[in-house]
Amino acid sequence: MSVLVNKDTRVVFTGITGKSGGFHAKQCMEYGTQVVAGVTPGKGGQLFEGSVPVFNTVTDSVEQAGANTACVFVPPPFAADSILECLDAGIELIIAITEGIPVNDMAKVKKKLLQTNARLIGPNCPGVITPGECKIGIMPGYIHKPGTVGIVSRSGTLTYEAVWQVTSLGYGQSTCIGIGGDPINGTNHTDAIKLFNEDPDTEAIVMIGEIGGDAEENACAYIKEHVKKPVAGFIAGTTAPPGRRMGHAGAIVSGGSGTAEAKIAAMEAAGVVVAKTPSDMGTALLEAWGK
Amino acid sequence: MNIHEYQAKQLFEKYGIPCPKGHATDSKEEFESCIDRLGDGLIVVKSQIHAGGRGKGTFTDGFQGGVKLAKSKEEALDFANRMLNNTLVTIQTGPAGREVQTVYFTEGADIDKEYYLAILMDRATSAPVVVASTEGGVEIEKVAEETPEKIFKAFVDPTIGLQPHQARNVAFKLGFEGKQAGECAKLIFNLYKMFWDKDADMVEVNPMISTPEGGVMALDAKVSFDSNALYRHKDIMAYRDLNEEDPKEIEASKYDLNYIALDGNIACLVNGAGLAMATMDIINHCGGEAANFLDVGGGATAEQVTAAFKIILSDPKVEGILVNIFGGIMQCDVIAQGVIEAAKAVELDKPLVVRLEGTNVNEGKKLLADSGIEITSADSLADAAQKIVDIVAKN
Numbered sequence: 001m002s003v004l005v006n007k008d009t010r011v012v013f014t015g016i017t018g019k020s021g022g023f024h025a026k027q028c029m030e031y032g033t034q035v036v037a038g039v040t041p042g043k044g045g046q047l048f049e050g051s052v053p054v055f056n057t058v059t060d061s062v063e064q065a066g067a068n069t070a071c072v073f074v075p076p077p078f079a080a081d082s083i084l085e086c087l088d089a090g091i092e093l094i095i096a097i098t099e100g101i102p103v104n105d106m107a108k109v110k111k112k113l114l115q116t117n118a119r120l121i122g123p124n125c126p127g128v129i130t131p132g133e134c135k136i137g138i139m140p141g142y143i144h145k146p147g148t149v150g151i152v153s154r155s156g157t158l159t160y161e162a163v164w165q166v167t168s169l170g171y172g173q174s175t176c177i178g179i180g181g182d183p184i185n186g187t188n189h190t191d192a193i194k195l196f197n198e199d200p201d202t203e204a205i206v207m208i209g210e211i212g213g214d215a216e217e218n219a220c221a222y223i224k225e226h227v228k229k230p231v232a233g234f235i236a237g238t239t240a241p242p243g244r245r246m247g248h249a250g251a252i253v254s255g256g257s258g259t260a261e262a263k264i265a266a267m268e269a270a271g272v273v274v275a276k277t278p279s280d281m282g283t284a285l286l287e288a289w290g291k
Numbered sequence: 292m293n294i295h296e297y298q299a300k301q302l303f304e305k306y307g308i309p310c311p312k313g314h315a316t317d318s319k320e321e322f323e324s325c326i327d328r329l330g331d332g333l334i335v336v337k338s339q340i341h342a343g344g345r346g347k348g349t350f351t352d353g354f355q356g357g358v359k360l361a362k363s364k365e366e367a368l369d370f371a372n373r374m375l376n377n378t379l380v381t382i383q384t385g386p387a388g389r390e391v392q393t394v395y396f397t398e399g400a401d402i403d404k405e406y407y408l409a410i411l412m413d414r415a416t417s418a419p420v421v422v423a424s425t426e427g428g429v430e431i432e433k434v435a436e437e438t439p440e441k442i443f444k445a446f447v448d449p450t451i452g453l454q455p456h457q458a459r460n461v462a463f464k465l466g467f468e469g470k471q472a473g474e475c476a477k478l479i480f481n482l483y484k485m486f487w488d489k490d491a492d493m494v495e496v497n498p499m500i501s502t503p504e505g506g507v508m509a510l511d512a513k514v515s516f517d518s519n520a521l522y523r524h525k526d527i528m529a530y531r532d533l534n535e536e537d538p539k540e541i542e543a544s545k546y547d548l549n550y551i552a553l554d555g556n557i558a559c560l561v562n563g564a565g566l567a568m569a570t571m572d573i574i575n576h577c578g579g580e581a582a583n584f585l586d587v588g589g590g591a592t593a594e595q596v597t598a599a600f601k602i603i604l605s606d607p608k609v610e611g612i613l614v615n616i617f618g619g620i621m622q623c624d625v626i627a628q629g630v631i632e633a634a635k636a637v638e639l640d641k642p643l644v645v646r647l648e649g650t651n652v653n654e655g656k657k658l659l660a661d662s663g664i665e666i667t668s669a670d671s672l673a674d675a676a677q678k679i680v681d682i683v684a685k686n
Binding site for chain 2 (some may be wrong): 077101103105107111112143154158164210212214234239241246247249255260285
């Protein structure tokens with residue numbers, strides 16, 4: 001079992017004929033994901049990899065190929081429009097990989113998103129994977145293993161690091177959710193932890209955060225109140241200088257808020273076992289889990 | 292991206308936001324004409340650097356204050372001459388300070404009362420927010436802590452923008468009355484228009500002032516922009532001042548590398564922003580200090596890796612290098628090849644610790660082992676950090 005995606009998920013890739021969209025669509029197909037359609041305006045009628053139909057619009061992919069989940073790979077200037085198109089087409093789950101979408105565009109998307117029942121993951125994220133069933137995104141499939149640990153993170157490679165540590169210790173993952181490094185995202189830490197908390201097959205949770213904003217603090221308030229499952233965590237950016245954006249648009253300490261110290265304190269207050277270094281995420285999980 | 296105050300004021304003028312008349316120049320020869328074009332009365336002489344805290348700053352030659360009020364043309368000239376090409380140290384510049392390359396002259400304004408006004412994107416609500424306070428000219432963080440009741444906010448629906456009544460509400464809450472409230476509301480409304488049109492990250496007017504004549508104007512201006520949106524604002528791009536950026540960061544931006552110079556002596560090269568931050572953290576945990584943040588991205592080429600090596604080695608503080616790659620889509624053997632080529636191209640003479648994990652890790656490790664380059668390999672992130680810290684400490 002899992003959250004968000006599984007073997008029945010039917011995925012449409014927007015931007016499938018682009019270089020990275022095409023590369024990753026193929027990787028996802030090789031993992032076993034049901035990629036049922038692609039969308040590139042003006043290229044409708046083509047076949048991707050000889051088997052996946054390409055449509056001009058997302059609506060066509062829903063009506064003709066039965067897509068219910070979208071993976072957005074279009075370049076930043078057009079990505080917000082692609083997400084809005086998915087919303088208009090009635091897609092239930094939209095996973096936006098694109099990095100570099102202007103924040104004003106995302107503010108408009110978020111406003112519209114809240115008027116629908118759809119869920120957006122990302123943007124600027126590695127995607128979502130339910131090991132052994134469905135991979136939607138750019139993460140390397142083989143480091144994962146089916147299991148019962150739910151992992152949520154704002155960072156890509158740091159998530160891989162956590163996944164790899166958990167897998168190397170002999171445990172697998174129910175689902176891994178990359179919520180992305182942008183200041184405005186569709187799904188935050190609290191949303192993801194809520195999903196894991198309510199999933200009967202997720203037994204333990206790893207939460208990886210970084211400097212900037214207060215999403216981690218809010219998630220900790222939720223954990224304190226509602227989560228009985230063991231939670232381990234890590235916050236990146238203890239040594240980041242204030243006022244500088246550390247690669248991710250959202251990773252910035254400004255005006256004394258968004259510091260790693262405040263997030264770590266919130267985690268500890270919520271009973272989360274905090275890894276002292278990024279090398280200890282796996283062992284922190286075992287400690288929280290009592291394994 | 293940050294811009295200078297005088298550039299922000301040029302934008303303000305285009306958007307009908309009143310501010311004191313002013314002229315900027317980077318040349319001593321133009322000082323007089325800048326001053327002559329201003330009206331009679333007091334002249335404010337302002338050093339133009341991106342860092343805040345200019346007024347209370349000190350120049351490295353001992354001259355006090357990066358913003359000065361002059362009572363005469365002669366005094367203004369004297370101040371400007373002492374500022375230009377002098378290095379100003381403020382609480383935000385760090386001890387090295389920043390060289391003043393442009394001086395901005397403005398007319399002195401009659402101040403009735405000072406206020407604070409800013410517009411920024413609120414992450415919690417995913418919407419722009421107007422923040423105003425009756426406590427102008429001081430740090431807003433201090434006000435928020437000590438007298439939060441003096442801060443007023445208006446949240447904006449990004450799909451319809453700031454509405455006139457919201458701007459009026461803020462003006463009335465600040466205590467403005469009658470026609471002057473209308474002037475304040477108009478300033479807020481126009482400032483929002485600029486904020487949204489130009490994809491600003493934040494606009495801060497501290498202070499906004501009321502004048503005895505019933506006017507409202509922006510005395511100072513601090514504006515920064517969303518780097519992701521610069522592609523659609525050629526006019527804003529033209530405001531970029533390379534003198535305000537670290538040369539290593541400028542070079543890195545040419546290769547699409549995310550590089551930030553720091554104070555330590557251990558350079559790091561990592562793929563992914565979160566992992567790059569975590570690598571800095573673990574170096575610190577092991578007793579060392581990172582010389583930089585460097586994210587080579589998810590699909591770095593050998594050319595990018597070589598450029599990255601050259602940039603981190605151009606920092607004279609660097610005494611050792613840690614390469615930490617979690618190969619996902621990016622394969623470890625490709626990265627290893629890049630490291631080898633780079634090490635040869637730059638004639639690497641600093642200790643190098645490499646930690647590879649992920650796709651094709653064994654091929655990658657073999658390439659490094661066979662390369663003839665002196666590389667210490669590490670099995671985990673913790674192992675890698677400890678090794679480079681120990682090696683650098685020993686040397």
